[in-house]
Amino acid sequence: MATLQLNNIVKDFGGTQVIKGVDLEVKDREFVVFVGPSGCGKSTLMRMIAGLESATSGDILIDGERINDVGPADRGLAMVFQSYALYPHMSVEDNMGFSMRLAKVPTAERREKVLAAARILQLEELLDRKPRALSGGQRQRVAIGRAIVRNPSIFLFDEPLSNLDAALRVQMRIELARLHEELDATMIYVTHDQIEAMTMADKIVVLQGGVVEQIGSPMALYHHPANLFVAGFIGSPKMNFLDVEIRRADAEGVDVVLPGGDCRVPVEGDGVSIGDKLTLGIRPEHLKLDDQGALTGKILVIERLGGTTSLYLEKGDSQWILVADGDVTSRVHDQIRFSFDPACAHLLKGNGDALPHRHRHPLADIDRKENGGLSV
């Protein structure tokens, strides 16, 4: 149970800055997910928290205490590696009990704690096996078990699910969420998969190029992306973008020019003026087929997923995606008309920053507890 604070963290690898001044506050018992494309610095940031890399400058504080110069062994954290990093020459029991063996915990107590963790993770049958005799999912659970027995102040997960197949990944995702509920511990989780981030996080930290692009709850990032990168990165399929020009801007909203007539988007129009070029962003699931719709496009590809259908559209020289009902009858090469609710649209300035919405989405600020949580 602990809090974590990062103050202006910088990491320099031989002249290249991979982390460029990151500030972050992690509350007690929070599930925080670092997400971003590969090379964004999310793993490096986690390794610095773990003590496996040193920070070039800035402060790392756990429970208010600066731990930059404390070794990984003494930070009281536990980490689950992407590769699991199980000790291949030790049995599952010895793997899980290794930290206690180092701490000279008596054998009986050690066994008891390992058994308790094994029970949570349904590993009791496997305690005598060597890692090579386990399946991927089982190895993953042993790695988590090894973290649990340490009773750490903070759990660190470095892309723990990326080596599992899709079905197992969904299952482990649920298990991790359940585990967070059960252990009620502070957890930091690194992934490049925005779905993992959306489904598990209390708070998502979106990183790109060593810079924090936005920090917020999954719904806040979805409904109120701060900039073009977050708008494009969060949400699946990706947000559609269109270059537009401002016709009018006032306190009520911003009018932009669209092919079928002007459209008023309810965002704060401060700092923009008539004639400015903006980017309009609209999510595929917010577009709807509409015979009277102002927008048109030609269907290139249809992906029928059963419940929903993704229509890939040719629109000018860009490609758009529209998520429609599962039973739409459109065909490839059809010319279709569609529209959207301007309240769902986003307007982004030339520098990538979003114009803030005038009304906050009601779900943007609820936390996990209010969301009903998962009861165990």
Place this chain on the structure above:
Amino acid sequence: MNTSKRWLPHTFKIALLTLLLLWTLIPIIWMVLSSFKSNDIITAGTPRVFFTPILEHYTSLFSSGNSLWPYLLNSLFIAGVSTLIAVVLGCMAGFGLSRIRIKGKQHLAFWIISTRMAPIAAVIVPLYLLFRYLYLLDTHAGLIVAYLSFNLPFAIWLMTAFFDDLPPDLEEAAMIDGATKLQAFRYVVLPLMTPGLVTTAILCFIFAWNDYAFAQTFSGPNTQTIPIAAAQLLTQTGIDWGKLLAIGTIVVCPMAIAGLLVKRWLVKGLTLGAVK
């Protein structure tokens, strides 16, 4: 259809392997067999496959005035100590070289192994002069140093490769589990390095055990090794083939067995399941 297609190349493969096997084994088998033959049979015009084996060559090697024991002990001691030092230092240097992040690491590694590439003939005279100044001629230490000069770079290079194969995640996991760097090395890295250590040790030992040139140049009456003993049987009055073949057998057999053991220690088998 598939089998008929592969039939010919398969036969060819077997034939080639048989040929290679015969090529390798016949001289060794001939040597071992002949070491149990009397000198008359060895030097007879027609080689004989069936004969009454005798142990005379072996017993005379170990009983006569000029017993083989001191040579054998010298060989074991010198090869053993030089191997031990090479493996211990090679292990530490290899670990460092594999894990540390410094500029020009590959160049450093290549420079180290390049010192192993010089032919023995090129270093033998400078070493001789050095050893004379340092009073290392005809000492065990001298030969140990001479073998180290070749075995250490080799051991470092080989161990670096073995450490490169071991994911650093494992040490990092141990350190997060509360281990110091040394504990992580002792409890996690070292047990997994056994195959690498054994392989390196055997290869280093073979080099020192088989060496003739260094031993011939740097050893004296107190430090002669087995290959020197063998050479001494080539005298002006003739060659004692029986004893020579017996020594040959004594030199080759332990190494052949050790060589077979190396095969068992493949790093893959042990690290399987560690990651992914």
